[in-house]
Amino acid sequence: MARRAPTGPVLGRALLILEAFGPRHTSLTLTELARRAGLPLSTVHRLAGELVTWGALERDAGGRYSVGLRLWEVGSLAPRGLGLRERALPYLEDLSRVTHENVQLAVREGAEVVFVERIAGSRAVPVHTRVGGRFALSATGVGLVLLAHAPHDVQEQVIGGPIERFTARTVTDPKALRRMLADVRTNGFSVSDRQVTDDALSVGAPIRDPAGAVVAAVSLVVRYGTVSAHALSPLLLSSARAISRALESR
CATH class of the missing domain: 3.30.450.40 (GAF domain)
Known part of the structure; x- marks a missing residue:
């Protein structure tokens, strides 16, 4: 589970959301995402929306989140x-x-x-x-x-x-x-x-x-x-x- 830092800066909280995903947790509901990131549900809802807009996360028709293709594209440039x-x-x-x-x-x-x-x-x-x-x-x-x-x-x-x-x-x-x-x-x-x-x-x-x-x-x-x-x-x-x-x- 991701480290708990509910009062950290915006970037730190966004990274905690991304860290919540793993090999056995590739698709998460908003509630699961908040629990694994150790952040308030309202904070995760807002930040997850921004991450979806940028492409770091994707949201399916059922409301589950997964890592977005844009994040993979950027990471592949390391x-x-x-x-x-x-x-x-x-x-x-x-x-x-x-x-x-x-x-x-x-x-x-x-x-x-x-x-x-x-x-x-x-x-x-x-x-x-x-x-x-x-x-x-x-x-x-x-x-x-x-x-x-x-x-x-x-x-x-x-x-x-x-x-x-x-x-x-x-x-x-x-x-x-x-x-x-x-x-x-x-x-x-x-x-x-x-x-x-x-x-x-x-x-x-x-x-x-x-x-x-x-x-x-x-x-x-x-x-x-x-x-x-x-x-x-x-x-x-x-x-x-x-x-x-x-x-x-x-």
């Missing part, structure tokens, strides 16, 4: 996601065609992963991620790469927990997680072995900017038991290097 996605997409598509598996591209935002692109392969195992969605840094293939190369304070924030558990194999022990991050830096790729779902293995690799800093990560997510992480890693690392070289042309 330079960190847009430029990266444009340059990476040909290589992501090649990787998908060769493997027929899930291919994901992500960046770090604070202590979370934000997925910039995802291509579902023809025989891909179902995943919980979506484009524009956020996830814990500590569990996914892309997240482990980004966490391993994150600033020290971000690593300590995540390792200091609490670390969310998704399956019985999710690594929540701080010492074990530190060892995993050290292995990522040593090996050049990450392995998330059934940490998010019981049937998926994810391998991630870093994407670097021209200065050598890790700015994103790419991963393959496959059904556990069909192929080993070490068999996937050379192809994934090659794709990550190609995307990194493509960023040099910016």
Whole structure:
């Protein structure tokens, strides 16, 4: 649920209304919107009307609200996601065609992963991620790469927990997680072995900017038991290097 700030400035209250939406709450009544935003119904009614007029929200015939296409259009212009996605997409598509598996591209935002692109392969195992969605840094293939190369304070924030558990194999022990991050830096790729779902293995690799800093990560997510992480890693690392070289042309 969105943070409660009923007396904040107009922009802050409008943002609380937008924050009320989520993967499981894509369509809300005015009452639900007010409750999830923690704002008075009259305030939400007024602001929601202005957001509909601008296009940030849409209202259907039944009176339910959803995120508007105009907001998506503006959000898609975010330079960190847009430029990266444009340059990476040909290589992501090649990787998908060769493997027929899930291919994901992500960046770090604070202590979370934000997925910039995802291509579902023809025989891909179902995943919980979506484009524009956020996830814990500590569990996914892309997240482990980004966490391993994150600033020290971000690593300590995540390792200091609490670390969310998704399956019985999710690594929540701080010492074990530190060892995993050290292995990522040593090996050049990450392995998330059934940490998010019981049937998926994810391998991630870093994407670097021209200065050598890790700015994103790419991963393959496959059904556990069909192929080993070490068999996937050379192809994934090659794709990550190609995307990194493509960023040099910016």
